[in-house]
Amino acid sequence: MTNWIAIDWGTTNFRAFLVSKNGEVIEKITAAKGLLSVAQEEYSSVLHDLLLPWEKYQFKKLPIGMAGMVGSKQGLLETNYLQTPVNFENLQEHLVEVKLPWNSTAFIVPGVSCTNPFNFYDVMRGEETQLLGLSSLTGQKELSVILPGTHSKHAVIKNGILKYFTTVMTGELFSLLKNNSILLKNLPIQIDNSEAFLKGVDIGYKSPFSIAIFSTRTYQLFNQLTLDSVESYLSGIVIGNEISVLSRANSYYVVGDKIISERYLKALQYLNKNSFFIDGESCFLNGMKNIVSHYIKRVWK
């Protein structure tokens, strides 16, 4: 038995992968059990319960590699941010080792900070593992990457090293506007509408955020938008606007889950930018293997 467990534990979601010696994923556990829904003192017991389905694999004896908000101040154990430039070796050197109550060892990948192109501090936790995993997976050393999300990250990798990145709060703003804004009140059930989405991309790309979003109202007033496509339109605006603030590159990698990434690909294509999709989980797993495999092997000795 030389399996181990890779865990991506973020603000909203928990994803665990049971990985074999040769790096194959044997099984996967996902739960909507992120940082926001776990009390700090309960981290270990929540982890224990989430992994219970793997009693058959004797999970209590397996070493664990973790990345994400699990290493934040509100997480299992706080890890310091590493300043960019950052590569796999830098992350390995700063892995934080935790003994779990059932006596197995967990390694937490540190987060990364940088001064972003707008000249203030920026931070990530978890994405560094995906980003370096992406570079390793594709064999590409020069990359411009978009990781869509609640807090999207735009990152630049040069010579295989994570150089800098910017957080764009696209997902959270979309959700605030959708659920709480007076702009989107009293609408019928929304239907996915590609035309409305691209119309939104267009306005969002050309106009500042806080101006573009008002068009969701005026387009309704002047019957330029059907009432069941307002959400598609707004989604186009926030994604188009996010793309407008990208650092310029010839092509972009979009790394994330398939559904949300497809929206970015559609918007990038509409804006005549080259783009490639790579599944976020594959990047995470590759990154995690590269970062923790050495330590996992040490534990197995």
Place this chain on the structure above:
Amino acid sequence: MTNWIAIDWGTTNFRAFLVSKNGEVIEKITAAKGLLSVAQEEYSSVLHDLLLPWEKYQFKKLPIGMAGMVGSKQGLLETNYLQTPVNFENLQEHLVEVKLPWNSTAFIVPGVSCTNPFNFYDVMRGEETQLLGLSSLTGQKELSVILPGTHSKHAVIKNGILKYFTTVMTGELFSLLKNNSILLKNLPIQIDNSEAFLKGVDIGYKSPFSIAIFSTRTYQLFNQLTLDSVESYLSGIVIGNEISVLSRANSYYVVGDKIISERYLKALQYLNKNSFFIDGESCFLNGMKNIVSHYIKRVWK
């Protein structure tokens, strides 16, 4: 008895002014009873109840001039939008007359629409009265104006005519981020902090909206912001960002209530822009007198 009533009835607030023949305000009634809290079929009865304190002035016999969301689809009676360019005469020509259940006459000022500098439809209701009132009050024919609010308006007046404007959703975004965002959770009681505010203005002015706001989190993480000044900082960001999208002018008039306008003046001064404050109520009253006085006189005959 030749008094009349001027009413500014918006999304959130109701403001009525009892005006004498020579234009002096005799009394004022304000209530947090805007469009959002009035059912459409109850408009007349709500208006009646709000004006009850003026039974001593026999309000039921007084003509009324109204502007604001009261003329929207969800209001007392829908008035069409007038396309810019718009002056007092254009508004007068399109006043909508309403008989109230107690048999007095109300005149509703139409809203205004334009194609904004970002090339999509924009609308206002109520601000047109303030803007033309401002021009008349100051005697200035060329003006760049900021009307801060839930949906701020930036307007350009040339040769005394309202030419175009842009809506910036500053106030609503601030309130969404303050009340619903995960960025501002679990903070202590907030204290007004001028230094934090200006730091926010600086970042907001230099960075796109959806990027700048993330600094409220990173500045806390790196102890560059005290936990009780996060709201001041965020307020600086959204106002600084709004100013960054202004059309260029040598000086700006800020028209609104004193407290919020002072924040804009402070931000404009910090960014080395000339600015002047004019009380929003004075502009509204001047505009309303110019627009409806002729009709009010006709009713009094």
